[in-house]
Amino acid sequence: MLDTTATVSDEGLDRQGPDHQGFISAISTILPDAAIVTDPLLCLTNGTDASFYRLVPKAILYPETESQVSRILAMARRFCVPLTFRAAGTSLSGQGVTDSILVKIGPAWKQAQVGEHGESITLGPAVIGAHANRMLAPYGRRIGPDPASLDAAQIGGIVACNSSGMCCGTAQNSYQTLRGARLILADGTTLDSADDVSRAEFSKTHGEFLGELKAISDEVKRDTELAELIERKFSIKNTCGFSLNALIDFTDPVDILTHLMVGSEGTLGFISSFSYTTVEDPAHKATALAVFSDVRTACMAVARLEEQPVTAVELMDGASLRSVHGKPGMPEELDQLPREAAALLIECGSADPRILESQVDRVTRELRDIEMLTPLEFTEDAGRRTALWAVRKGTFPSVGAMRPPGTHVIIEDVAVPTAKLADAVLELRESFSNYGYDDAIIFGHALAGNIHFVLTPDLGTTEALDRYGMFMDELASLIAGRYQGSLKAEHGTGRNMAPYVELEWGEKAYDLMWRLKRLFDPAGILNPGVILNEDRNIHMQNIKPLPLVDSIVDKCIECGFCEPVCPTREYTTTPRQRIVGLREISRLKETGEAPDRMREMVKSYEHQAIASCAGDGLCGQACPVGINTGKMMTRLRSQAWGRTGPGIASFLGRRFATVMSMTRWGLAGANLAHRILGARAMSALSRGARKLSGGRVPLWMPAMPTPARLARPGSFPDQERPRVVYFPSCASRTMGPALGDPEKASLSTPVVSLLEKAGYQVVFPDSIGGLCCGKPFDSKGLFNEAERKFSELENGLRAASRGGQDPIVFDTSPCAYRATHEHACNLKIHDLPDFLATHVLPKLDVVAREKKVAMHTTCSTLKAGTEQRLHELASACSEQVVQPSGIKCCGWAGSLGFTLPEVNASALRTLVGQLPDDCAEGVSSSRTCEIGLSNHGARPYRSIAYLLDRCTQPREHR
Structure with missing residues (x-):
């Protein structure tokens, strides 16, 4: 029996059933x-x-x-309450859901440390896999696992599911690259497997437990038949059941224990830290798309490639290729392929370009006598390689986007010996036809015999659910029986495949898994029902409802890929969560079920989802099916206005110059109070006023701007200068620098200076005081006035640019994005960083450089794909550009930083800690964003125009 070392005893343990209320009350002491x-x-x-x-x-x-x-685990034992640990929630097999107590891993678990010049890395369970790789990139290394969800999946889940990926195979997964781990067992004891003292202490306190584990290992090793089964099962990818290979791979029971935790899906304990031996990330890569007449021919090529120097071989069947045909950026060779065609995406990689060339030659020679529908051509060009990988990575999003609304997306994941890959794929296609899944696609990691397929059934009816159940029975019999394969290769067993674990492994190995479960978790509190489940129909229960809500969000597959880029992910909700809540409210309204719960959810949703959404749209870029949840929240804001909103908006919009003047007077008053009272008293007064008003009074902060003053362009009558129309946004016309900022000029001053230094005649549109792109109205759901204001601006810009002849420069990126990407006005509109980098900097001499400059790329710049322009400018004017990681949207969101500053504070909570002490300033391209960045970055953030103007002079003055 395990020792109990946590601070809460098992006294009073109720074995009759879980006491959730008692647990929740008691947990408040922890x-x-x-x-x-x-x-x-x-x-x-x-x-x-x-x-x-x-x-x-x-x-x-x-x-x-x-x-x-540890104390939560002790409480759970005391009250017989099951716990499920969760990281990012990107798992696909149901291992991360529970109707008991969910324990989520938050920002406190994001510790990360690179060791031995990149040869190792130690990570907390909340670190996103892609972030770990960014830390390792300077060393030419990466972590071994490379799941498709790497940009969202966290280390805790990657390890707990033993996720692998496209290049990982069986040699580079978490099990094989484990260097050490800190574990918390069901009794609350912490074990650090990489620390000799911790191992020795654990051996003393848990000798009986380790003795039993060692005895099980010895028993398996003596059972030749069982040991050979385990060895064979793990010769290919396998995440079905526990990592039984630990019992035959190791002799030290602590090593056995540590490796059993990999792939255990939270059923054996908690992983609080994990150390990887990293793997090489080749600096030079070459990629080719090989297209064959059918799957069997493609699999012949796979067999040839098994012994060749390739880092990835991705299989796509004809249905996969058809799913991306005609999409933007897809290669021409996908046009007019036969229905049964198949393709392999092949990649080679090396740190040495000469070795890479040799690898490509070897692969080309090996495949030269296999007939292909298109020539085999490897490319090292980054853009072309990205386009080829887009074929493979675009298959799943394409199916998800094209499926009928209300249907589920099910991604199954199996593996077979590569010699049987072709037969397995063809039989799977036959099964799809038999059960009406004709639109299913197949793709996978061919060298590992790992097949993924995507189904889009509507599981809302008993008939459809029964059909899915029969299909799963046939799938299990086919893969585990006929092909002796793995029913889960890399997605984890979860609830989805739990009924079939015994079918795949046999009674003896299945009983062994239950012995391990009872040894590690005698009270049965750790994620019960996952991996091992005596209910043979568990995979057909608790199916997620997907009611139709709105065409904007109905395609959502709830994958969670959007969450890492959302500025409110640690404050209120994420895009996925906003859609989940909206779906449930819609379902409750439609069914009339639980009216009190529905009303409570609607009330909570207003703040948690609608009011706090920044609406930046970055979620749409991260989403596999392109859903901009912010657009949905803005629509809900529009509906909430009722009849009064449009009238108020029209009143303000038609008096916009007056409104801007009043805003400047308000800023002047606030800054006068700041001068008189000082920052500390002003902050206290502001917090008090905000609290008394129930959050209605905007929060003042030291970085609050002074009133702006618009610069006057110079006149150059004796020079033939090209004209440029400069449109200062309403924000930059209103908001000048902060009171304590060394830069005293408003933004228009350095912009005009730069344009004139580059030889331009600067022109402002007429009646500029009343012009606005409409963004402030649009973000609040006041769409009619937003469009009217943009139309008014467009007319002004067209006149100022002489019918569109002259270029037009916007000094605020969100406004520029609205004009160039959300409207088709046929004018030469440029965002400021883009115009400065391409038309101004080449005409100037850089005469000074700062040591370090922090850079924040706005959401609009990221969406426009022009972030490199801002980086070019910052690099030209500094020795080092500092780009904090994990921050996408700053959360200011127009006026949200004033009215709900908690969003901005949450989004930028890690900013100041990532900025070096000798980095004195930051640059960006949106005045409102710069207020929050300055406040939370503890140094001034300004438009890139200030830095560039300070560091340059006209070229003729050399």
């Missing part, structure tokens, strides 16, 4: 109120993962320390 969530909306939305299952937790806990986790 966690602060903010770390215990029982709100129905948040329990629903935070409890959702990427699988097609829905269970709603009774409560969600957010521990921040190992001690808290």
Whole structure:
């Protein structure tokens, strides 16, 4: 029996059933109120993962320390309450959902440390996989696992599911590249497998446990038949059941224990830290798309490539290729392919370009006698390689986007020996036809015999669910029986494949898994029902409802890829969670079910989803099916205005110059009070006023701007200068620098200076005081006035640019994006960083450089894909550009930074800690964003125009 070392005893343990209320009450002695969530909306939305299952937790806990986790485990044993640990929620098999207590891993678990010049890295469970790779990139290394969800998946889930990916194979997954781990077992004990002292202490306190584990290992090794089965099963990718290979790969019981935790999906303990031995990330890569007449021919090529120097071989069947045919950027060779065609995406890589050339030659020679429909041509060009990978990566999003609304997206994941790959693919296609899944696609990691297929069934009817159940039975019999393969290769067993674990492994190995489960978790509190489940129909229960809500969001597959870029992910909700909540509210309204719960959720949704959404649209870029959830929230804001909103908006819009003047007077008054009272008293007064007003009074901060003054362009009658129309946004016309900023000029001053230094005649549009692109109205859902204001601006710009002859420069990126990407006005409109980099900097001499400059790229610049322009300018004027990681949208969102500053504070909570002490300033391209960046970055952030103007002079003055 395991020792209990946590601070709460098992005294009073009720073995009759879980006492959730008692547990939730008791847990308040361990966690602060903010770390215990029982709100129905948040329990629903935070409890959702990427699988097609829905269970709603009774409560969600957010521990921040190992001690808290240990005490939570002790409380769970005391009250017989099951716990499910969750990282990013990108898992697909139902291992991350529960109707008991969900324990979510938050920002406190993001510790990361690179060791041995990149040869190793130690990571907390909340670190996103792609962030770890960015830390390793300077060393030419990466972590071994490379799942498709790497930009969103966190280390805790990657390890717990033993996720792999396109290049990982079986040699570079978490199990094989494990260097050490800190683990918390069910009894609350912490073990650091990389620390000799911790191992020795654990051996003393848990000798009986380790002895039993060693005895099980010895027993398996003596059973030749079972040992050979385990070895054979793990010769290909396998995440079905526990990592039984640990029992035959190691002799030290602590090593066995540590490796059993990999792939255990939270059923054996908690992983609080994980150390990887990293792998090489080749600096030079070459990619080719080989197209064949059918799958069998493609698989012949796979067999040839097994012994060749390739880093990836991705298989796509004809349905996959058809799903991306005609999409922007797709290669021409996909046009007019035979229906049965198949393709391999082949990649080679090396740190040495000469070796890469040799690799490509070897692969080309090996495949030269296999007939292909298109010539085999490797490319090292980054753009071309990206386009080829877009074929492979675009298959799943394409199917997800084209599926009928209300249908589920199910991604299954199996593996077979590569010699049987062709037969397995062809039989799978036959099964699809038999069960009416004719639109299913097949793709996968061919060298690993790993097949993924995507189904889009509507599981809302008993008939459809029964059909899916029969298909799953046939799939299990086909893969585990006929082909002796893995029913889950890299997605984890979860609930989805739990009924078939015994079918795949046999009774003896299955009983062995239950022995391990009872040894590690005698109270049965760790994610029960996952991996091992005695209910043979568990995979057909608790199916996630997908009611139709709006065409903007109905395609959502709830994958969670949007969450890392959302500025409110640690404050209120994420795009996925906003859609989940909206779907449930819609369902409750339609069915009339639980009216009190529905009203409570609607009330909570107003702040948690609608009011706090920044509406930046970055979620649409991260989303596989292109959903901009911010657009949906803006539509809901529009509906909330009722009849009064459009009238108020029209009144303000038609008096916009007056409104801007009043705003400048307001800023002048606030700054006068700042001068008189000082920053400390002003901040205290502002916080008090905001509290008394219930949050209605905007929060003042030291970085608040002074009133702006518009610069006057010079006149050059004796020179033939090209004209440029300069449109200062309403924000830059209104908001000058902060009171304590060394730069005293408003933004228009350095912009005019730069344009004139580059030889331009600067022209302002007429009646500029009343012009606005409409963005402030649009973000609040006041669409009619937003469009009227933009039309008014367009007319003014057309006149100023002589019918569109002259270029037009916007000094604020969100306004420029609205004009260039959200409207087709046929004018030569440029965002300021883009125009400065391409038309101004080449005409200037850089005469000074700062040591370090921080850079923040606005959401609009990211969406426009022009972030490199801002970086070019910052690099020209500094020795080092500092780009903090993990910050996309700053959360200021127009006026939201004034009215709901908590969004900005949450989005930028890690900013100041990432800025070096000798970095004195930051640059960006949106005046409002720069207010929040200055406030939370503890140094002034300004438009890039200030830095460039300060560091340059006209070229003729050399």
